[in-house]
Amino acid sequence: MDKEKIIDRLIEEDEIASLLKGLDDDLEVPFDAAMSWRKLIKSEAKKRRLFGRMRWACEIAATIALVIGATFIWRGLNSSAVPAESQSSLTADKASFVYYTANDSSAKIAAVFAYDSSMDSGLSETEDAEAEAAFAAAAMKPGGVLPANGTNDVEADLIVTDNEVMQDTEDSFEEDLIDASGSADEEENRFAYFALADVVTEDVHKAGETLRGIVSEFDAFVETEWLPRTNAGVTSASGTIRVRKDELSEFTQRLQNAFEDCSIRIETREIDLSSRDLTSQRDSAYLRLDELRDKLSNSTDTEEINLLNTQIQQIYDELYEYEDKLRSSRSDLEYATVYYAISTESIPAAAPAPKNGSGFAGFLKDVLKALCIVLPTALISAVLTLHLTSVRHKKNRA
């Protein structure tokens, strides 16, 4: 390119630049554009003001809901562990008791717990109650594993464990899963039956013997049993019996015939929906398991294999949980549960839960307890959120 051409080109470019300089001098913002963004900003500002006010209200409401929710969960956890009558009798007594567990029709002793808190545990009444409630919660779970040598110095010896539950090899686990899916989910109109039997008698021991005799006459078994104990002059015993659903009516009739003072209440609960939900969740977990297995068989990368193995293990855990619940619901469908209480005096039906406070003061006490549980988590979440926000701001600035 010769010199003249370059000069011409530069002149032209300068000319272009000078022409461009005045290109938008006459350009005005169209009226509708100017109006529309102003309108938009006004509505945004209004929204923000409203949101600002609502945010405070929402934050307060959310905090209250969180605290109240946590309180109710806290209360629920402590009251749902055992039926009311069992709770009242549990805390009332310091004597030893025997826990039975059963798998299908063959009842077997799972563990014998013996403790005498007044002798050697050195725990307060509240701590005793907590220990008992924790034990009872574990005991009420189908095939639940009982705490051995509990943290509260409760002497506990695990004598027999349920081998079927404790098996952890993959093959037996899968067999277990397939077995548990069973026929339960094919039925329609599923109901679980419960009976509450309250027997008042002069001799609780004899009544217990009679009860066991009746149980042996039916396709039934004693699931849990708290041996007789005496508190404030009242001797009482309680427990649960599983009896085939179709024999429940006959069984309760037999109880009423056997005991002079025996009140029975029968309740039903539909468990079809939760069962269906569990079945679909389980099926979805199986699908995910298949996918992961396929990936695993095709994978050559060690890291990926490890990751896949972890994910597969997680799905096994999920499946185990689903199947456990399904097994439990199947058991509920085949067998009715009879909660019985035998006492020398009538036990009030709605005995207050010993752990929870009563009235508003009790509620506030529970609120404080719930706050103690929620606060650490809330604080950690708040710190994490603040940290993430500051990191984001730094990034934005960068």
Added chain:
Amino acid sequence: MELVRLAANGDSDAFEALIKPHEKMMYALAFRMCGNAEDAKDCLQDSMLRIFRALPSFRGDSALSTWFYRIVNNTCLDNHRRKKVRRAESLEQLAESGWNPVDTAPDPQQRAENASLKRALSRGISLLAPEIRSAVVMRDVQGFSYEEISEVLQINIGTVKSRISRGREKLREFLTASGEL
């Protein structure tokens, strides 16, 4: 800064007062970047909303105007990515968009020539790549310094100069090809 604080707290009047001096330039940038009035209006509106929402997080690291133009430019680039740019094809379209070339040249023939040249320039600008276009518009049409452009576009000054040079070269080629030069 008081206006910024008020606007950041959601005061729409303060925001309007804050934007007012830059509104025309912002629209002009949007218009040149989009190549047509409709998209420019949308971009302006989007940009205003973005600015209003982001104002509480404005830290004052750059000049407020630079920050405004950066948002407008980014909004236009987003818009460009979303859909094909409709280019201003006719004078009517430009006139519709608010462009009103009042030529003060005394000679009618010269006025006609100027109008034709401006049309060709607009067309040429709209044909440039968006990255080059924004640099050329900011430098040659709106008179920003290289430093300001560098801040708005968040690129170094060397790149700004190179883009402007390439843009002018492309415009020169276009005008030569269309017989305007």
